[in-house]
Amino acid sequence: MPGPVQARRCLLGALLLIGSAQVAAGAEPDQQAALARLFRAERIEPGWLAPDFLTAVPLAQVQELVGALKRRHGALRSVVERDGRLVVVLDGAEVPARLSLDGEGRIAVLLLEPPVDVSRGLEEQVAAIAGLPGRTSVLVASDGQPVAMHEPDALLAVGSAGKLPILKAVDQAVRAGRLAWDQVVPLDPAWRSLPGGILQDWPDDTPVTIATLAGLMISVSDNTATDALLDLVGRPAVEQLAPRNVPFPSTREMFVLKSSSAAGLRAAWRRSDPSGRRELLRSIADRPLPAAEELQVEPTLEVEWFFTARELCGLLEETADLAPFRIQPGPADPRRWRQVAFKGGSEAGVLNLSTLVEDEEGRRHCVVASWNGEAGLEPERLLGPYRAILHALGRS
Incomplete structure (x- = not known):
């Protein structure tokens, strides 16, 4: 029997109802039939869902979730297996899905991923x-x-997509022998920034590799890892790859400029040429990192990559x-x-x-x-x- 069921939203907007049991790889006919019945019915019967599922996710919520998909994307055409998982094919969208049935054929685990619109070219x-x-x-x-x-x-x-030139500069430095992916560096407190990420909470001088820093910068957009790599590879190397972002600010510097009390600094940044902006960055080097609640809530697009x-x-x-x-x-x-x-x-x-x-x-x-x-x-x-x-x- 599966454990408690959780309902949550995925980072990129996935729609889920998922239990703790593992979903079997590959779909079986019974799974396809159970999913098709869910989408064909005008009213979902409680007996189609396992008791533990219904304990965590009320039947009305399941009915509304499935109904909303049909109202927006049309009626069910079929349920097919593709790439080892199920796909609910509606009139105007495809909904990748995974599910598991209990011993009595009831849905115990269900994952409905974001619908993909197939009605437009x-x-x-x-x-x-x-x-x-x-x-x-x-x-x-x-x-x-x-x-x-x-x-x-x-x-x-572009927000954190602006970290791509840092990755490229690091790769160039590795190829030139100036850095190595397995090179170990102590975590410098001067690199500490605000989330996203995890390194801001790690102890000073924790040994980390260049590969670890790069992996965290790209996969979870770790800002402390980003500033570490920017410092290690050197700002000029990144600016050669991003000439319209000169000077190329660190995430820590941007957070200082984006604080609620820094409106004057942002105005100076906006009107300054590259030389003036470099001087401004030098002037804030010793300022403390603001707390997250001190950041400006409204967009501050003048300080971006x-x-x-x-x-x-x-x-x-x-x-x-x-x-x-x-x-x-x-x-x-x-x-x-x-x-x-x-x-x-x-x-x-x-x-x-x-x-x-x-x-x-x-x-x-x-x-x-x-x-x-x-x-x-x-x-x-x-x-x-x-x-x-x-x-x-x-x-x-």
Whole structure:
């Protein structure tokens, strides 16, 4: 019997109802039938679900979840097995799913992943992103050639996707023998930044490798790891790869500039040339790191890393084979691709998704989408068409 069931949301908007039991690899006919019955019924019967499941997830919640998917994406067409898991095929979307049945054939574990819109073509999905409020940029390229785009040369804030040139600079330093992936360095308190990440909580002088720092920077967007690598490789090396971000601020420096009490510093940053900005960074070097609650709630787009979609695709092309990308695939389904490299960025008024995927034939696709606007951007409005674009490329 499975343990307690939990209902939660995935980081990238997945819709889940999941229990603690392991979901069997590969679908069985009974599983397909149980899932199809769930989506065909006007009313879900409690006897179709295991008691432990219903204890944690009320029947009304399950009914509303399934009903909302059908209202938005149409009636059930079929339930098929693909890449070792089930896919619920609705009129206008496909919903990847996994489930497990108990000994009496009742659903004990259920995972419904985000629906993928299949009702619109690739160009229409790009147009949906282009129509979002604020400024957007999209580039879809296959083997380096654009196949769909919207303002791919717009220079937008990209949040943590701006860490890609740091990774490339580190790789260049490793290839030149100045650094080594297995090189051990003590964690310098001067590198300590705010989350995301985990290293900000580690003790000073903890030995870590360059590979560990790079893996944390890419997979969980660890800001302390980012500042460590920026210091170790040197700011000039990164600025050569990001010439429109000179000087290239560390995350710690950006947090100081983004604090609620730093409006004057932000104004000075906005009106200064690169030389003036370097002097400003020197002037705040000894300022304490602000607490998270001291950060400005409204967007502070003047203090950001800025890149075009073309630039991010280029950086992904040059770094996609590196190990840090093997940890977190982002919104791309790793089962459908031989290789996935993903880096995104998100903060007030900023959302970026940057992915490079490679199929079994060695064909590479890059999909970059950036969105800048007011506070409170709704991630799913970008994630929905973005997932659909990746899905369409996987079927091409």
